[in-house]
Amino acid sequence: MRHENETEVLEFVLMGFSNHPRMEPLLFVLFSFIYMATLFGNFGVIVLATADPHLHTPMYFFLRHLAFLNLCYTTAVVPKMLSNLISVKKTISYLLCMVQTYISAFMGAAECVLLAVMALDRYVAVCHPLRYTIIMNHHVCGRIAAASWTLSFLVSVVPLKLSLPPLCGPYIIDHVFCEAPVLLHMICSDTSLNELLMLLSGISTLMLPFILVLVSYGHIIRAVIRIRTAGGRHKAFSTCSSHLTVVTIYYGTGMFMYMRPKSSYSPEKDKWVSVFYAVINPMLNPIIYSFRNNEVKESLMRAFGRNKLPKAL
Template structure:
């Protein structure tokens, strides 16, 4: 399995939850259900926005970006995790391990920026309602989306590619999937530069978007407090609450994982943290946005009713 340098590694041991074999089968069924809910929920949001013209607005365009990201992120992580929960030989190929590392870093950075863009979109909608469609036109939305993915790639994947160091044996990844903070413990050389770059990168893709989100919501709060209509204030808070819930969950776990020194690493604790932002949070996103959004649930009910009526008509004809 392990040779003298990373170029000759064929596979690594992926520990996962093998330290607790008695819970592996229950976890397999639990995470299988979570993954299916993730796929269904996020795919449903994308399909609903595509086919329903009422939802083809900037907010739901960015929500589709987030839904796609959630599907891609968990698909890079969960299937292998599920396979290893049942396998007697719990390994991961070196190529897949690297792929998971790059994907987790890219998707994490992209989610931070997209969440910031969604906060900016809410700010424009609430503070400049009459100019909203003029400011957030489709050209601007597409540019913001492309910019988010491009910046994420060059701020995360490119620096990691050029600073990746050889790994040392034993080649054991005591985690549920491969990501940067975990692999730093397996590097042969001094990792001070890599740790510094990870903190700098996290500052750019975590803190700056978080600062933009904070400023956006401060302006939103001021604008809402100035509203004379109680119904208007209630609607504004309802629209923003879903986004704030997602931001709180994601940033809380992401900042702890990527913005701390290596000395604070805890294998068991970090597995739970990673489960939240890589598996649980992407599954909660569509539930939070749909269950707390009357516009989404209302349009979904109407589409299901139309589908039911058309199906009955086909049967009768």
């Protein structure tokens, strides 16, 4: 039975930052720069980690997956956001809105799982260094990556499909892109069950991986404390600091957005939170993880032949 306000939806009005019209040109320039930096940084990680044999390690194997995820996530969101920032008619088709909703849920869940897997990788590297290459061999890493993507799909897209019934008008989305928490406001019927399903999905995609991260780093800290030399402790912590930074940023914003009741939503604040984890975070990941890493710097020097310069002098 169709609800009286339920009609065939062709497009939505996507408000974005239209309540700040003077900021829109500046935001267009800013987000364009961020998007270009995101494409360059993540594509660079994939190419570099694939081409350089020195980076054929489990850590960079999972980093390539994370970089690919970032490219998919930001490309699903940013181009339409940029288009609406310079358009008078700020709309998004129903099909593209659903694509954004499902991709943001899938990629968000996949990033949570991958971050947990990378914490497990750091645990094995620090706590079992002599057995690291045996435990985290290429075959195991491939199976873990495949399982991570499959599990992320099952705990994000499937519950979302079950919890997102037909929507009711007015078809106005006061947000920067389409994602599940925002669409809850447009559901025709009572949303208690939908919120419960979203909470359960948030627990499985956010809380359980986060607990795995905490347990992994609990063991890592205990192992590092046992290292007698200051240099050894510094090296162990340096391999984990970048990952901890990304974990703190991503899980914090994700929990804020997906694990709270609909009544506490604030359109203005939620826009900036979503921009942070869907637009800014994919740009920061290559910088935090890779380009401040000595192994990556050395790989870049080899790629550009910089290591040959001293011999020519």
